[in-house]
Structure formats: C-alpha cells, structure tokens
Ligand SMILES: Nc1ncnc2c1ncn2[C@@H]1O[C@H](COP(=O)(O)OP(=O)(O)OP(=O)(O)O)[C@@H](O)[C@H]1O
C-alpha cells in the first residue's frame with residue numbers, strides 16, 4: 001500500500017450522517033473510515049441508497065456529518081470548500097441554458113475572480129482537454145448529452161482544483177459514449193494528476209478507471225470492502241478482456257453480494 | 265396551516281401601516297381646522313381627530329369596518345343604502361354573464377379543437393384579444409343597449425360574458441389538447457368515436473385548465489359588471505356606489521364598497537376553488 | 552371529409568342561404584358572403600406551409616369587417632347604434648391629432664409610467680423578501696388574493712389623492728401590476744434546481760453572486776409571464792381610472808365624453824387605438840422576452 005497516511009488528501013474517521021426526516025431518522029452513513037491519497041482515483045460502488053452521494057457531498061461540504069471527523073487537504077471540509085479545493089461533477093450536466101458553453105465554463109472563474117485574460121486562456125485549455133474545441137460559442141441545448149457532460153467536466157477543471165468529485169457523471173449516457181469518455185477521463189487524470197472521487201453503478205467502469213474501489217452497502221450506509229487495483233496506470237479499452245481485469249471485477253461483485261447478503 | 269402566522273403578521277403590518285398613513289394623511293385637515301379656530305392641538309388630539317373624521321382623505325380601518333358593517337347589516341337588504349342590495353345587483357349580473365361566457369367559451373373551444381378551419385380562423389384573434397383592454401368598450405355597450413331599450417341586468421351581463429369568454433376559450437383549447445398522442449392512440453385502437461374521445465378523454469383532461477381559466481374569468485366578469493355600472497350614472501350596484509362616493513367625496517362609502525367588491529370576488533374565486541378541489545378529487549386528479 | 556368532394560354540410564348551408572333569399576334578400580347576401588369566405592378558409596386551412604397561418608385569420612378578420620360594413624349599409628343601421636367600419640376609419644383619419652394626444656396622456660403618461668414603477672417595485676420587493684421565508688409565506692397568499700380583486704375600484708380614491716391628471720392613473724396602474732409581477736417573480740426566484748444551487752456552493756459563491764448569476768436569469772421566464780399579464784392590466788387601469796375624473800384629454804375621457812354626444816364612431820376609434828396600443832405593448836414585451844430568454848425551452852421551437 002502506498003504511503004497514504006502522510007499524504008492523505010481526504011481523510012474520514014468514524015464518519016456518520018443521520019438525516020432527520022419526518023418519518024424518523026435515516027442513517028445514511030455510519031462509521032466510514034477512509035483516506036484517499038494524492039493522485040488516487042477512487043471509485044465508490046454499491047446499491048442505490050447506500051450513501052455514495054452522501055459521502056461525496058460530505059467531502060464537498062454540501063452536507064455536514066453528524067459524527068466523526070473529516071479533513072480535506074488537512075483542513076475541514078468547509079474550509080476546503082472556501083479555499084475552492086474541488087470541482088464537483090453532478091449526475092446531470094446541469095449547464096446554465098442561458099450561457100454558452102464557454103460562458104458556463106467561465107461561471108466559476110467569474111465567481112472566483114480570475115482576470116479576464118486568464119479566463120479566456122483557461123476556457124480554451126479545458127475545452128481542448130475535453131475535446132470540445134470550437135464549441136465554446138454554442139448553447140448547451142445545441143449539444144448532445146455526451147458533449148454536455150464533457151462541458152460540465154471542463155467546467156469543474158477550469159479553476160484547477162486538485163480534487164475532482166464526480167457523482168455518476170456518465171450514468172445517463174449510452175455505453176459507447178461512456179466508453180469514450182472513460183478513456184478520455186483516464187487520459188485527463190494521467191495528464192493532470194488530480195485526485196478523483198468517482199461514484200458509479202457499473203462494475204466494469206469502476207474497475208477500468210480506479211486505483212482503488214470502495215464497496216458500500218445500505219441500511220445503514222457503510223463501507224464493506226476496499227479493493228486495491230493491480231492494473232497498470234496505462235489502460236487501453238481492451239484491458240477489460242484480460243484475466244486480471246476480470247478477476248478484479250469478480251472480487252468487486254463478490255464484495256457487493258456480501259454486502260447485500262441476506263437481502264438478495 | 266404553517267402559513268397562518270406569517271399571513272397574520274403581514275395583515276397586522278398592513279393594518280398598522282394603514283393607521284399610520286391615516287393619521288399622516290388626515291392631519292393636514294385637522295391642523296387647518298385648528299389654525300382656523302385659532303387653537304393649539306396636541307399630538308394626542310390630532311391622532312384622535314384624524315381617526316374619526318367625517319370625510320377623511322384615508323379612512324381608518326375601523327371606520328371602513330363600521331361602514332362595511334352598516335352597509336351589510338345596518339339596513340334592510342332592500343334599502344338603497346344596503347351594500348347587500350347593491351352587491352346582489354352586481355353579483356347577479358356577474359353570475360349571469362359568467363355563465364353565458366363560460367358556456368359559449370367551452371362550446372367554441374370544442375369547435376376549435378375539432379375543426380381546423382375554425383382553429384386557424386379564430387384562435388389567433390382569441391389570443392390577440394387577451395392583449396387588448398376590452399374593458400374600454402363596456403360603457404359603449406351599456407349606452408347602445410340603452411338606446412335599443414335594454415337596461416339593467418342584461419347589458420352588464422353581456423360585458424361580463426364578453427370578458428370571461430376569451431380566457432375560457434384559450435384555457436379550454438389548451439386543456440382539450442392536453443391529452444398526449446399515446447392516450448389518443450389508445451382510444452383510436454378502440455375505434456372510439458369523436459364524441460367518445462371528447463367525453464371520455466378530452467373533457468376530463470381539460471378540467472384543471474378549465475378551473476384555472478374560470479378563476480381568471482370570474483374575476484374579469486366582476487370587474488366588467490362593476491365598470492358596466494359606471495356610465496348609467498350611479499343607479500345601482502357596487503360600481504354605482506363607488507361612483508356616487510367619489511361624486512360626494514364620501515371616502516368611507518368608497519372604501520366600504522371596495523371591500524364589499526373584494527369580498528364578492530374572493531367568495532367567487534374561493535367557490536370555484538372549492539368546486540375544483542371536489543371535482544378533481546372525485547376524478548382522482550387531485551395531488 | 553375528403554379534399555375534393557363537397558360535403559353534405561356545405562349543401563345544407565347553401566340550401567339555408569338560398570331559403571333565406573325568400574325571406575330577406577339582404578340576409579341571404581350576408582349569409583352567402585359568410586359561407587363563401589368560410590369555404591375558402593376551410594380549403595386554405597388544409598394546405599401546409601406558413602402562408603395559411605397568416606392568410607386564414609386575415610381572411611376571417613376581413614370577412615367580419617365586410618359583414619359589419621354590409622350589414623350597416625343594407626339594413627341602414629343608425630350610426631348611433633353601430634357605425635360602419637368605413638365611418639370609423641374616416642373618423643380615425645380625421646382625428647389623428649386628438650387620438651395621438653389621448654394616446655400620449657393615457658398610454659404613455661398614465662399606463663407606461665405606472666407600469667415601469669409598479670413592475671420595478673414588484674421586482675425590488677421580491678428580491679428584498681427573498682431572504683425571509685417567513686415574509687414570503689405571509690406575503691404570497693395575500694398577494695395572490697389581492698391579484699384576484701377588482702383593483703380598478705381604487706380609481707376614485709387615487710383620483711382624490713393625486714388629482715385628475717395622469718399621476719392618479721399611474722398610481723392605479725402601479726397597484727394593479729404590482730401583485731401579479733411580485734407573485735411571479737417570487738416563484739421565479741425559487742425556480743432553480745438544487746443541483747444548480749449546489750454547484751454554486753461548491754464554488755463558494757456569495758449570496759449576491761448566486762442571485763445575480765443563477766437565480767435572476769432562472770427567474771426571467773417567470774418574470775416575463777407577469778410582465779405580459781401586466782401590460783393589459785396597465786392599459787385597463789389607465790383607461791378605466793379616467794372614468795372617475797380626468798383632464799379633458801385621454802382615451803378614457805374621450806370614450807366617456809363621446810357617450811354623452813352619442814358619437815359612437817369616436818368611441819370605436821379610441822377602441823381601435825386601445826387595441827393597437829395593447830397589442831403593440833404586449834408584442835414589445837414578448838419581443839424582449841424572446842431576446843432575453845431565448846434559452847428557455849418554451850422559446851426554442
Ligand atoms: N436530503 C435527504 N434527506 C433525507 N434523507 C436523505 C437525504 N439525502 C439522502 N437521504 C437518504 O440517505 C440515504 C443515502 O442516500 P444517497 O443519496 O447517498 O444514496 P446513493 O448511494 O447515492 O444512492 P444512488 O445510487 O441511488 O444515487 C438514502 O436512504 C436516502 O434516502
């Protein structure tokens with residue numbers, strides 16, 4: 001195992017979150033211990049309702065844990081948010097329809113007070129990073145779903161946060177587009193060396209992308225298994241047919257089944 | 265129910281502002297009177313006087329309440345000074361006109377949905393007419409009807425009908441067209457007749473739209489009836505009360521008539537809302 | 552109904568028209584005109600393309616005008632009851648300066664001033680109460696309630712307070728347009744999706760940044776809904792308020808005064824101006840809406 005304790009970017013200890021709802025408390029997360037090192041690509045996988053989104057939202061300080069501690073870049077999640085430490089990619093692209101693609105990417109830059117010249121330069125850079133050169137002047141609705149999702153990734157990349165949090169970013173896309181974007185995401189990760197937290201429902205996607213796979217289970221939401229990937233960093237798409245890949249995928253499936261246990 | 269407290273707070277704030285405004289706006293007269301009489305008035309006297317003037321610039325809420333109470337319950341309902349009497353005259357014209365306008369509006373909407381020529385001929389005009397201040401023709405209709413020997417209820421009802429007609433047409437056409445292609449195709453697989461499609465699908469589906477436009481329509485009908493009472497020279501009805509109040513500077517009278525009109529409007533809209541809730545629940549459309 | 556064949560309905564209609572000729576030749580002429588125009592429209596409406604979209608309603612409108620003109624002439628209807636369109640047109644052409652002065656007084660000074668002030672105030676109040684859920688829960692039901700009331704009734708009060716000139720008309724208009732715009736704007740400011748707000752939170756955007764960059768643009772379609780409703784209300788308010796007292800100029804004044812003189816052609820002329828002003832006003836706001844909210848699905852067709 002790498003030296004994750006000293007260079008942990010995200011560190012959760014005994015993390016728990018209980019939602020107080022009208023029909024009683026819902027324990028969305030309990031006893032989550034996890035540390036994510038710099039430059040790691042960590043996937044979260046598990047059945048619906050196991051708290052994947054909730055965990056990501058805690059890291060982004062969009063929810064506040066009720067127990068345990070959480071540090072991001074050595075500070076509290078809220079402080080990290082205020083230091084603009086991460087880019088968040090939601091399940092849907094969520095682009096503002098009244099802004100062009102370039103305008104959407106400019107949004108965080110405006111809010112964070114980047115200079116005008118810097119804005120233009122960054123927009124150009126991230127547009128080419130996600131392969132959308134020349135689409136800056138288009139409006140979101142003029143683009144396909146896959147292109148919109150790439151634009152939303154570009155938006156998250158624009159201000160150079162070193163953590164990227166992605167909540168099922170490709171969930172709404174078809175298999176072929178998804179494969180392409182997966183490949184591109186890996187390249188991007190290799191180029192930028194960001195730390196990535198990635199939620200998915202797809203076992204192949206998780207295995208293909210990650211250095212580590214966190215398996216979660218519901219009621220109450222908790223981590224049941226953490227699987228270290230032995231795949232090389234360089235991964236062509238056909239790596240998915242290798243025995244090594246299939247073995248890891250099998251372990252993940254076993255982990256999921258164990259977590260489900262009595263229910264399935 | 266959570267909203268009761270905020271609403272009460274807002275209403276209380278309105279009443280408070282109203283009292284303050286009444287004191288402020290009526291004090292000029294008080295000071296004038298005092299200066300003429302050559303006496304000094306204390307602030308307390310000013311407040312007391314401003315809230316109890318005969319013809320205040322702005323009557324205080326309790327004066328309006330008293331005027332309203334007197335108008336509603338202080339007289340025989342047949343008296344010319346009873347707001348019940350005047351309110352009923354306005355209300356009956358409103359209801360008659362509203363009923364006519366609604367029935368004709370629904371009929372035209374059904375025609376528009378079934379006949380393409382009718383749709384293309386009439387619909388653009390029906391939509392355009394909503395941007396036109398139709399109310400401006402109200403006085404003319406009254407006078408022309410008068411010249412034709414028609415007086416009282418009917419001319420006002422025609423204005424009311426006219427004003428509620430277009431919102432109902434536009435809303436109903438939208439509603440009758442609201443079933444989607446799949447629902448229509450389903451009935452086509454049953455080989456249903458046009459009448460069946462209308463009765464079993466289009467009309468039920470249009471009800472939410474109908475009620476929304478009925479609320480707009482009934483409010484417009486009431487305004488139409490009130491304005492229709494202006495040109496005949498203040499004979500009867502809430503509009504006439506407003507007019508005579510403004511002739512003689514009887515502000516309390518104006519405000520009382522205004523509140524009576526508000527009560528009628530609120531009652532009508534609430535009544536439609538009630539019918540809406542009941543019928544939508546019966547049809548299982550309520551949320 | 553097949554394209555070429557003439558359906559039984561048409562035959563029945565033609566027979567009725569012919570029958571009417573025995574009763575009254577003039578009636579038959581009107582009926583024939585109506586049927587002829589309707590027949591043309593029925594044919595035209597089956598054609599595809601943009602032309603019938605314009606032509607059919609235009610023919611319908613022109614037919615109504617022609618029927619009106621013909622009926623007035625054939626039956627010799629008194630101009631005190633219904634003046635012919637040609638007479639109205641002549642009156643309009645002959646009284647342009649008066650109509651223009653009335654338009655300036657009522658539409659520009661009264662309605663437009665009140666519209667701008669009332670809508671501006673409503674937007675400002677919506678932003679002010681935006682941070683207080685308590686105030687919104689209290690104000691919205693009250694606002695919705697007031698929006699359904701016959702507010703034109705406050706006209707006599709406003710005339711007493713602000714005098715006969717346009718200021719009192721503007722005051723009526725302010726009150727009339729305020730609540731519909733307020734209610735729409737408050738609803739619009741709530742119309743953002745949680746995801747969009749979360750996005751702003753991950754940027755650590757301030758309240759005002761979120762308001763200006765996200766919630767205000769998202770509220771625009773709602774705002775324009777209110778603004779469009781308000782255009783008609785503004786003209787109605789300004790015209791009707793003049794019935795309760797006005798200087799000797801203004802559209803409402805002219806209508807009221809012409810009633811006394813039984814010069815109905817003048818009233819119709821004013822109504823034509825009012826219709827034109829109303830449509831133009833609404834069209835202008837609609838045009839701005841299309842330019843500003845081009846991104847909204849309802850505008851994208
Ligand atoms: N705002 C909230 N209020 C109350 N309960 C919530 C809230 N958000 C999430 N929950 C509950 O917390 C649990 C975890 O939800 P979460 O959204 O994290 O699941 P998830 O793993 O992302 O599921 P999915 O794969 O369907 O997206 C669920 O039981 C959910 O009902």
Ligand SMILES: [Mg+2]
Nearest residue numbers: 052053054167
């Ligand atoms: Mg989720």
